[in-house]
Amino acid sequence: MVTIRNSYLAIFSIAIFFVSCGNEVFIDNDVAYENSHWDVKDKYVLSFDQLDTVSNYNFFITLRNTEDYPYRNIYVFLTTVFPNGKSIRDTIDCPLANYQGKWLGKGFGGVYDNRIIYMHKRRFPLPGEYKIVMEQAMRVEELPGITNVGIRIEKAL
Numbered sequence: 001m002v003t004i005r006n007s008y009l010a011i012f013s014i015a016i017f018f019v020s021c022g023n024e025v026f027i028d029n030d031v032a033y034e035n036s037h038w039d040v041k042d043k044y045v046l047s048f049d050q051l052d053t054v055s056n057y058n059f060f061i062t063l064r065n066t067e068d069y070p071y072r073n074i075y076v077f078l079t080t081v082f083p084n085g086k087s088i089r090d091t092i093d094c095p096l097a098n099y100q101g102k103w104l105g106k107g108f109g110g111v112y113d114n115r116i117i118y119m120h121k122r123r124f125p126l127p128g129e130y131k132i133v134m135e136q137a138m139r140v141e142e143l144p145g146i147t148n149v150g151i152r153i154e155k156a157l
Contacts, residue, residue, distance in 0.1 A: 023058065023154035030062055030150025038146035044134040046151050050124045056156040059119035061134070062149070065096055065103075067110040069145030072097045075137040076149075078118065083128025091137060092118050111147065121156045 031044050061076060073095045081087040094116045097103050105112030124130070132151055136143055 023157055025152065025154050026057060027151060027153040028062075029152075030064075030148045032148050033146060036066055036068065036145055036147045038136050038143040038149065040136060040141050042136075044149050044151075046132045046134075047129060049129050051127045053124050053127055056121040056123055057119075058117060058121065058154045058156050060152040060154070061092065061094055061114075061116045061118055062152050063094060063096065063105075063114045063116070063146065064107075064148035065105070065112055065114070066145045066147060067103070069096065069143070071138070072099070072101070074143070074146070077133075077135040077137045079133040079135075081131040081133070083126045083130065090118070092116070115152060 027046070027048055029046055033042070061078070063074065065074075073093055076092050076094060077089060078092055079087055079089045094114065095104060096112070096114055103112045105114035107113050134149060134151070136146070136149075
């Protein structure tokens with residue numbers, strides 16, 4: 001009986017070790033739209049200070065949608081303003097459903113969380129304050145079925 005208990009303890013300890021060894025979250029921030037509509041005028045803005053220019057980071061767009069979202073994907077404009085005032089603007093295609101219409105995000109009850117990577121193992125080039133601005137780029141005034149938009153940045157292993 002003692003060996004079985006030790007086996008369970010060893011398996012539990014290993015499981016805890018693997019669960020705790022994920023990427024360290026630097027930023028996980030979003031905004032909720034109570035009416036589940038993302039208007040073209042609604043810009044998500046995130047400002048933060050970064051001093052670490054040595055470590056690598058993974059950058060994600062986070063989106064939460066309902067089954068009311070009428071498209072398979074969503075395009076977003078992402079503008080990054082660097083501490084020196086320079087900026088870059090990207091257009092990013094974020095898939096939310098496959099070609100058969102099955103939602104790709106995690107969720108249930110008609111609400112799905114999506115984490116779309118847009119930069120993998122990148123460094124911040126300068127120390128200082130960064131600003132990220134995200135806008136919907138779908139050529140319609142109002143997108144139904146989008147409840148949350150945000151940015152997640154994790155320290156890469």
